[in-house]
Amino acid sequence: MSLADTQKPGLRAWLLTDTPTSRRHARAASLYQAWLSLKGNHMAMLGLGILLALVVIAALASVLAPSDPFIQDLALRLTPPIWQADRDPAIEGYILGSDSLGRDILSRLLYGSRITLYIVTLVALMAPIVGLLVGTIAGYAGGWLDVILMRITDIFLAFPRLILALAFVATLGAGIENAVLAISLTAWPPYARIARAETLTIRNSDYIHAVRLQGAGPMRIITKHIWPLCISSLVVRVTLDMAGIILAAAGLGFLGLGAQPPSPEWGAMISEGRKFILDHWWVATMPGLAIFTVSLAFNLLGDGLRDVLDPKDGKS
Amino acid sequence: MSGIEIEGLNVWFGDYEERVDAVKNAKLSVPKGGSFGLVGESGSGKSTILRAIMGLAPTWSGKIEILDKPVENPRGRDFYRAVQMVFQDPYASLHPRHSVDQVLSETLSLHGFKDIDTRISKLLDDVGLGPSFRFRYPHQLSGGQRQRVAIARALAPEPQILLLDEPTSALDVSVQAEILNLLTDLRAEHKLTYLMVSHDLAVVGHICHDIAVMQLGEIVETLGVEDMRAMRTQHSYTKHLLESSLQSAAG
Numbered sequence: 001m002s003l004a005d006t007q008k009p010g011l012r013a014w015l016l017t018d019t020p021t022s023r024r025h026a027r028a029a030s031l032y033q034a035w036l037s038l039k040g041n042h043m044a045m046l047g048l049g050i051l052l053a054l055v056v057i058a059a060l061a062s063v064l065a066p067s068d069p070f071i072q073d074l075a076l077r078l079t080p081p082i083w084q085a086d087r088d089p090a091i092e093g094y095i096l097g098s099d100s101l102g103r104d105i106l107s108r109l110l111y112g113s114r115i116t117l118y119i120v121t122l123v124a125l126m127a128p129i130v131g132l133l134v135g136t137i138a139g140y141a142g143g144w145l146d147v148i149l150m151r152i153t154d155i156f157l158a159f160p161r162l163i164l165a166l167a168f169v170a171t172l173g174a175g176i177e178n179a180v181l182a183i184s185l186t187a188w189p190p191y192a193r194i195a196r197a198e199t200l201t202i203r204n205s206d207y208i209h210a211v212r213l214q215g216a217g218p219m220r221i222i223t224k225h226i227w228p229l230c231i232s233s234l235v236v237r238v239t240l241d242m243a244g245i246i247l248a249a250a251g252l253g254f255l256g257l258g259a260q261p262p263s264p265e266w267g268a269m270i271s272e273g274r275k276f277i278l279d280h281w282w283v284a285t286m287p288g289l290a291i292f293t294v295s296l297a298f299n300l301l302g303d304g305l306r307d308v309l310d311p312k313d314g315k316s
Numbered sequence: 317m318s319g320i321e322i323e324g325l326n327v328w329f330g331d332y333e334e335r336v337d338a339v340k341n342a343k344l345s346v347p348k349g350g351s352f353g354l355v356g357e358s359g360s361g362k363s364t365i366l367r368a369i370m371g372l373a374p375t376w377s378g379k380i381e382i383l384d385k386p387v388e389n390p391r392g393r394d395f396y397r398a399v400q401m402v403f404q405d406p407y408a409s410l411h412p413r414h415s416v417d418q419v420l421s422e423t424l425s426l427h428g429f430k431d432i433d434t435r436i437s438k439l440l441d442d443v444g445l446g447p448s449f450r451f452r453y454p455h456q457l458s459g460g461q462r463q464r465v466a467i468a469r470a471l472a473p474e475p476q477i478l479l480l481d482e483p484t485s486a487l488d489v490s491v492q493a494e495i496l497n498l499l500t501d502l503r504a505e506h507k508l509t510y511l512m513v514s515h516d517l518a519v520v521g522h523i524c525h526d527i528a529v530m531q532l533g534e535i536v537e538t539l540g541v542e543d544m545r546a547m548r549t550q551h552s553y554t555k556h557l558l559e560s561s562l563q564s565a566a567g
Contacts, residue, residue, distance in 0.1 A: 018452070018456050019448045019449075019451075019452065019454065020415075020451035021448075021451065022451060023415075023417060024419070025449060025451060026415050026451035026452070027455070030453065147518070158540050165452065195431070205408055205409040206403045206404075206405065206408040206409035207408065207410055207412075208402060209372055209409075210409050210410075210466070211399075211411075211422070211423075212372075213370055213372075213396055213400065213401055214396060214422070214426045214427065214469075214472075214473070215392075215393040215396045215426055215427070216421045216422075216426055225414075226413060228413045229412070229413060
């Protein structure tokens with residue numbers, strides 16, 4: 001599966017060397033070694049595979065989808081999935097059945113993967129970066145700045161997450177962008193906490209003293225010396241949190257405060273299916289399974305990344 | 317010309333009831349080009365004096381003069397170009413995610429050097445590491461090699477004074493000798509002034525011309541290394557220290 005196994009052994013030796021000969025070589029070698037140890041974790045590779053598949057599906061949704069996700073056909077509403085015995089064999093298409101407006105659930109799921117990826121990417125870009133900034137500045141500066149920033153963090157942490165997101169969406173107005181913003185606003189405090197804790201352990205270490213003795217200022221120390229050491233634990237935390245973020249987005253969608261109809265957001269689809277859940281189980285179950293699969297994939301990958309990146313155990 | 321001149325130096329941690337006086341009224345003077353050793357048991361405040369000079373100790377009072385100029389607070393870039401420090405534990409003093417090349421090139425660029433590539437090769441050569449070490453990460457180096465990198469980093473700004481905080485205590489004995497010889501050679505080659513902290517009298521005797529003995533934050537005696545070898549001491553603590561050192565060497 002990996003590229004290097006099929007390529008000539010020279011490249012492998014080049015990547016595994018203990019004596020790199022250039023900057024790029026050293027970076028490639030350390031990346032390759034991290035990749036090798038991640039590859040050894042089969043569950044993490046399964047998670048990574050599912051997520052890569054999600055990206056491909058989102059990119060090719062218009063090609064893969066058997067029909068338009070928005071086209072309604074009330075005559076064929078609530079068609080069961082193809083393997084159900086009570087389905088009229090004359091009906092074509094609708095592999096995973098249709099919803100209450102006769103839209104093809106499979107197509108909606110495929111298009112919905114774009115929304116899921118959009119939410120996940122935006123939240124993953126916003127929350128950890130805000131948290132990293134706040135946490136490292138608070139941890140490195142100490143004193144009153146630390147007190148102010150951490151008490152603000154505490155205020156955010158004191159609310160139940162979904163309730164706070166609900167309040168934000170209610171203020172900002174319903175919609176997918178506002179849902180993303182609300183989730184990010186509620187997601188950053190734990191990252192700030194982690195980043196601050198890491199910074200506190202790093203800031204008094206000899207290698208930080210050593211670079212201070214070269215006349216480096218706080219900006220350089222935070223961005224070039226503290227961030228690289230915080231990022232690995234944040235990356236792990238982000239992948240583990242992704243499942244929660246998808247669920248929060250789905251939850252907001254379910255409550256009607258996230259994606260608005262007719263957008264095929266998975267949480268909103270479950271919400272629509274709720275009305276028919278006793279007689280027509282597939283309408284809510286299919287998007288539920290999609291959310292479950294992607295959440296599980298993020299969790300598996302996060303576990304694997306923790307084994308690779310966590311500097312506290314292992315050789316580094 | 318004097319290299320380091322310290323008088324009435326007090327360093328303390330904490331305030332009020334929690335105040336701990338780590339260094340009390342210390343006085344020492346190292347001539348330019350000299351090499352001076354601070355000895356004493358752990359906790360006697362020897363490393364704290366080095367940290368106070370470098371500006372790493374938060375609270376201090378007294379006089380610190382470097383090359384006949386009182387130090388500014390906070391220390392400026394000129395200070396860091398003149399004075400550098402080698403830390404005790406080479407496993408803690410190198411950034412785990414930075415390669416040797418990154419460590420040295422960042423140091424050189426911070427000090428405004430232009431010909432960074434040639435200087436890095438020269439520095440690695442100076443500390444006895446070949447060019448093959450340039451792109452390695454700390455976890456690919458042994459303790460002695462790491463300490464050589466740390467010494468190269470301290471030498472990068474071409475300082476005149478090097479503060480050595482027990483540079484060999486974290487290394488095993490065979491490597492200790494290599495590092496000590498390297499330090500002796502570098503001092504001769506670059507005309508450096510050394511202020512070295514150690515609890516090992518043999519190490520200090522190998523490197524230094526004068527030593528000061530510290531006990532409980534105070535310098536109890538300053539003597540030449542010849543006097544130390546001949547056991548000509550004034551203070552009972554110095555005698556005790558020398559005797560226990562001889563015993564452990566004999567045993």
